[in-house]
Amino acid sequence: MSEALLRIDDLHVAFSTRRGMVEAVRGVTLTVEKGEMLGLVGESGSGKSVTGFATTRLLDAAGRVTGGRILFRGQDVTKLGGDDLRQLQGAAMSMIFQNPRAALNPIRAIGLQIADAILTHKRISKEAARAEALDLLRAVQIREPEARMNAYPHELSGGMCQRVMIAIAISCNPALLIADEPTTGLDVATQKVVMDLLADIAAARGMATILITHDLGLAARYCRRIAVMERGRIVEEASPKTLFSTPQHAYTRRLVAASPTSTSRIEDLVTEEEREGYAAMLGKPRLEPAYGTPPLLEVRKLAKRFDEGSAAVADFSMTMAGGESVGLVGESGSGKSTTSRMICRLIDPSEGDIVFDGQSVGHIASRDFHRSPLRKDIQMVFQDPNESLNPRFTAFDCIAHPLMRLDGMRAGEALRKRVEECAERVGLPLELLPRFPHQLSGGQKARVGIARAIACRPRLLVLDEPTAALDVSVQAVVLQLLDRLRRENDIALLFVSHDLNVVRMLCDRTIVLRNGGIVEQGESRALFDNPKTDYTRKLVEAIPHIETGKMLAAAL
């Protein structure tokens, strides 16, 4: 066999921080063959992106390769400098990034940005570069490419921006493309389109690709070889099939277990050993509401129009019983977040009514709703645990704040007790309470957000993508926590998400939204197993499935 395209040998990367040097990558060894797509999977902080950045020489000023070699076509990339390096970047290897909209220059037309990349490596005229850029836009299947040449990134959707980014990355036919979480933040349907496009382009051009992702399912769908990283090391490398059927390393086992599949249940999301405590709780039967109990929430013909006039949500009706969990799914722009915010009374509906526990709340202006006694009954958990906590409040303050504002509690022993009780309910260690958000991990912040939402003992909890920013193993724990809260405290959950696997596990019923209207609704499992509409089927099919051992056996 000839020399591999990329060979990473015992790579070490360290970052200098205030607390001294921190090793992010400690001894990664990898090879990528020509034209191959390799999955590099791990959770945040595992060093997978750093490995990618070290290969393309895009590490921050604070980061440094402290050991090992990165051989690209036999040439050690870590020792290149100046023009040699620039000839490599873009021309021989290129990269696409996680947040496509931020990765494009906001004040430069996209055609020019693609042409910039072309002109760097080819001695051709500006007109020729422009023509090539147009061809590239066609290659990444952007509609009306001529018109889009002069568009700016903010005029395009996230999926479109990622296509433009792909066009820039492939503009000079590199031999290696490193895709760093290329579809994180895009909804499932767009994710599938972008990933299919990427795979097709890579195959057509014979480009080797490293797909860096936290999503095992995604890697399994597109890669024939997956390397799993944990804390700066590669712990396991195998084909997706072996990885899922017989994971060797303990970390891989945990990761595989935590990745939701089309058949997994909430209690499956941990490994065998951790499952017992949860099972005991599941044993307790739930109180069925007595026949004839009025619904907790009734939404009638809700509509929301923004300034432009087109309706973001139209004719949306639903009911929810106490302790029930309902999922709200759809692509981005389908109006699910708008709907959830109206129900939370954070924004005002244009039409329709919201009846909570027999009282009409739809007509109370959202700016006055905080004075309503029902405010503490309807609480919300927000998408980004990093952004939704006040950076100047400690975890304790965050949880205590609604208690003081809505329950009228005063600082003192009773308040401290309540806050500690909430922290215990969400499994937040008490010694973390005096910490500020930046001193907490993503999962801990998510817990603080949930503790804050349940502090006033609400009866309805609206969750807007509460786990989208979390690693799968943390997501698994948070989902179990939510499910437990629902069972123990009879809190109704309205769960907004584009992750259908999660909704399928957590929610009794699911409502599918498209362009602000309900497309389909019904009992979750039935809805996902036998979608009635093409739209739902498209959504379901777009989920990257993990072929578990059982399913593989059945398929063979």
Next chain:
Amino acid sequence: MMTGLGATMMRAGRRLLSSLPALFGVLVFTFLLMRVLPGDPAVFFASGPNAGKEEIEQIRKQMGLDQSVPEQLVFYLSDIGQGNLGRSMMTGQPVLKDLRERLPASLELTFTALLMALIAAVPLGVVAALRPGSLVDHGVRLFCALGVCVPTFVSGLLLIYVFYYLLGLAPDPTGRIDVFTSLPPSRTGFLSIDFLLAGDFEGWWAAFKQLILPAVSMALFVIAPLARITRASMLVSLGSDFVRTARSVGLSWRKVVVTYALRNAILPVITIAGIVFSTMLGANVLVEKVFSWPGVASYALDALLSSDYAPVQGFVLLMASLFVLVNLVVDICYGIADPRVSIG
């Protein structure tokens, strides 16, 4: 997409209209403020310290000061409506004429100073941002700190001392032009431009020499905010994802720094430059005094000290209008530089 020139002008017009209430508020407020301030203009402008009571009373009647404040306000507003800003007791001329004569001097000085400050501050900020924490960065910081903490009249006097008194390079600091140079035909009111238009390069050099010292002392004072904001936004720009993208495809250093980083970083600088310009216009009274510059700010100060109502009110109205105008220009510039915003 509505990027046509017509649409921009429409929005600009709407913007101007919506600032009218604010201007009206400024009018009424300064009018009342002047009435509240101690000092009786009639006494001040009477023939002498031993002017009789009747004489003062007569002047007062002449000036309309014997009427009630609301009545005076109505008269004042109707005058303004007819474009009459009143007459200065000091110069004996209509305020409008005085301002029109003196405004170009102030504008020329301020524009030159701002231009010099920008030319110095943007590269300084960029250099500092490219090597944060380095010796260069600290040097720029020290220079900026010195610029802000030395008051303009001190730096002005210092410059006069060094360049006029010690070195004899600069002309004597007495106004816009020395007495021996004949003035060019007035077209823009900006002497340096008028001389160029008239093709009189000798005259231009004379005017430029007069201009340079006051402009430098004003520029020194505003370099700091401009350089600091350039540095800060340049740091953000350099650390952004799109600069990383630009580096990932191997764009040249120049292209990355200038086309990608700096063009984005310059946006907040435009905003700050607008604010700085507005403050400079009013705050350069000290520089105008030190260099005997015949500008509007020193004119307004003299009027204020002698309780001459009309020029002060006219000056404040002028400043407020200029502020509105400058903000509008900044917004339009911003709209051109950044496709994401549309002024509305």
